[in-house]
Amino acid sequence: MKTQTVELEQSLKLWKKSMIDHCVMEFSCGGDSMNEFTFLFYDENKNVLHSEDITTLDNFFEEEVFDKVHFYEASDGHYLGEFGTVNIELNDEGDDFIYTKEASSEYSEAVTEIFKYQLTDDEFDLLNEKISDFNGDSSGLVVNYNLDCIITDKEIDTMSDFENKILNFVVDVEFEHGFSEAQEESEMFECNVQDGLDEEDKTIELIISRSYYVTVTND
Helix, strand or coil: CCHHHHHHHHHHHHHHHHCEEEEEEEEECCCCCCEEEEEEEEEECCCCCCCHEEEEEEEEHHHHHHHHHHCCCCCCCEEEEEEEEEEEEEEECCCEEEEEEEEEEEEEEEEEEEEEEECCHHHHHHHHHHHEEEEEECEEEEEEECCCCCCCCCHHHHHHHHHHHHHHHHHHCCCCCCCCCEEECCCEEEEHHHHHCEEEEEEEEEEEEEEEEEEEECC
């Protein structure tokens, strides 16, 4: 405790000696760790200050700020982390520092919607006669065939082309209720052929999920 008091007193003297008006810590955290952070010291004219004394203060605040400010670095898949600033200034008495955090939190929000995909005649026949369901993500397709069916070479080629087209469709399709920034390669999809196949229009329904980055300003 005595050491901390001495360090605080020394830092207050250096702060006043250097004519510092305020300090801004820029930070980001998430993934269960504190990421990069920096301290910038300003005079009353908003000029950035540099000196050996500033370096000493930088080292002091690198330790002190984590005792004064709580950062939410723990991620759970939905909550990703937060980023923002901590403003540091003298209190009215000039005998301590005030820490004020302003931050935004980032979340991963999954949106699921149903889309119709237009089939060719060959794709329709193959799905209708021999495939029970399929699913996958942006990297590949998993197909479950009906029991005791024989797949011809032509149908293998049809399925290969179908897979490429479906993957492109899933990645490029626009969601009606999506957000502004999608997470790359976050798409997942599934299809039950019996439930989703439209014989009249020769379309198939795909249930597609996509994750988006959502930023919320903290109160």
